[in-house]
Amino acid sequence: MPTLQQMRDERVTLLQDATKVVDGAKTARRELTPTEQQQVTDLLAKVDKIDSQIKGKALADSVMRLGSAEDDPDHPNHGGHLFAERDAKELVTAVKSRSSYRAEVNVKAALTNTVLPTSGQGVEAGLYPNAFPLSTLFRSQEAPGPSIRYYRLGDATAGVVAEGGTKPDSSVTIQPVDLVLTKIATTVRFSDEFAEDAGFLLDYLERELTAAVVTKENAEVLATFNATSGVLTGTGAAGTVIDLLADAIAGQEALNGSSPSAVVVNPTVLATIRKAKASTGGDYFVDPLSGTVTTLHGVRVVSTPATAAGTAWVVNGAGVVIYRKGGITAEIGTNADDWITNSRTMRVEERFATAVVRPSMLTKVTLT
Known part of the structure; x- marks a missing residue:
């Protein structure tokens, strides 16, 4: 297995290659070609994979070094970061002393102005591998208290x-409208032997719990949409989904004067869109060999199982505000009889609320 330094060197090389492709297009004063877009996407995917490998190896190395000279945070080879760079020293101390540990988890998706991931593609490495956080489609504000x-x-x-x-x-x-913050939380219990024998898996536990919180958050966001009066609606046959969504997008543009930010669909609806053809046996509307993110009529498509089957939401980011009391937090400590059973408990939680400030910027499309 390559060393950490070798992996870091490879990461730098991949980023340099991606930069060269982008710089070449800038120099020529043109957009990236489809081939160049795919090339950059592939290079960045390799970078994400290396980042995950570096994170896992660094954590495993730190567990192996516990109690050794390299355990000193000032040692040049010191490493192993469960949640963030600044938390490395606290993690080592917590593992050795069985004390509590707390860290903030970064849950922002790695979005740009032109790329919106579907089902986790392009999301920040290491977090929510199967859950795209719908909250990143909307404005976010710090909640002043338990209610807003x-x-x-x-x-x-x-x-x-x-x-x-x-x-x-x-x-x-x-x-x-008065709104009370909702708490979403989940826990997992693990033994000291697990931490000692497979310490690198602690990182995966944190990812899995974070994914669970984000998945539940998505469900709560959509539940709020369903319970809000004044939301626009549309109904039609599943075979005409592309036309139905075109009408929903146009309806929002006519009413609000701005284009929607995204179309949020159930994976089965996305499959229907991908399989749509111009005629029986004709060409697909969506290129099945394209590596780019699916879009409809210029609006990006996000797929999530949190959306009910046969349902699509056309959303405008300006119509919703996500209130948070801090971010998602991850903590390790003792609970109940953990001390006498040589166990620890990891907890991941958040407090948030969804405010629909402009119902007309949401359209629910139901397919029959």
């Missing part, structure tokens, strides 16, 4: 007024 009051505004109208004429009322509605 926000205001839901209706549409305003205006008219032409002659000199000296009476100005019309805007007819805008203002509805206060």
